[in-house]
Amino acid sequence: TGIGFKSVFLITAQPYIFSNGYQIRFSEEPCMHCNLGYIVPEWVEENPTPSDIRQIYGSGSALPTTTLILPLKPDKVKPVKQQLSKMHPEVLLFLAKVKRLSVREVNEDPKLNTVTAIAISSEIDFETRKNIDADSYTLHLSAEENGNELETECSYYMWKQKF
Structure with a gap:
């Protein structure tokens, strides 16, 4: 991931990317098994699934090419709500x-x-x-x-x- 994208780790520990058949997530901690010391993508099979994403968009609309999902850290829920409401x-x-x-x-x-x-x-x-x-x-x-x-x-x- 690029340095600009890494700013998402301020609000989420595991950002997800669904794009053109790819289903990956990143973890803010570097991969222990890779011996690289870098954040590496991890394939996602479980939640959220494409059907979970479809619930957000509604059954009548086509899914976009790329969807980013940022599950919020518990202490970031209120600040993010405030920012989005503005x-x-x-x-x-x-x-x-x-x-x-x-x-x-x-x-x-x-x-x-x-x-x-x-x-x-x-x-x-x-x-x-x-x-x-x-x-x-x-x-x-x-x-x-x-x-x-x-x-x-x-x-x-x-x-x-x-x-």
């Missing part, structure tokens, strides 16, 4: 590779479990203007809580131009 859905407009950010809270009582998400729900009317090297399109952002789309769906006209 985040506006519009942040996804400027993170070109991120299409959905969801937070799943699992409690002892399953009735108290929650899933909150902000997502780019669609991109339409994509046009490329070659004479000025620009792309334009419309993005739809939505916020969901426990699978119910809230009234917070907005459309944005995006214009990207290389200088």
Whole structure:
């Protein structure tokens, strides 16, 4: 993993990556059996499974190419909740590779479990203007809580131009 990715160890002891058929996790402690002193990927067969991930996205939607799962350290749950509650859905407009950010809270009582998400729900009317090297399109952002789309769906006209 790269040095930038290692910053996830501030909030999680075992980040998971599901990407193009790969199911791996990292542990913040270097692998004792490898004799390398490095953090190495470990194949994942048990939880979370792709079907667990599908529950978050819903059965009607296709899974994204890459999913990162960051189970929070117990002392980081409250600070991360506070930070995420301050985040506006519009942040996804400027993170070109991120299409959905969801937070799943699992409690002892399953009735108290929650899933909150902000997502780019669609991109339409994509046009490329070659004479000025620009792309334009419309993005739809939505916020969901426990699978119910809230009234917070907005459309944005995006214009990207290389200088």
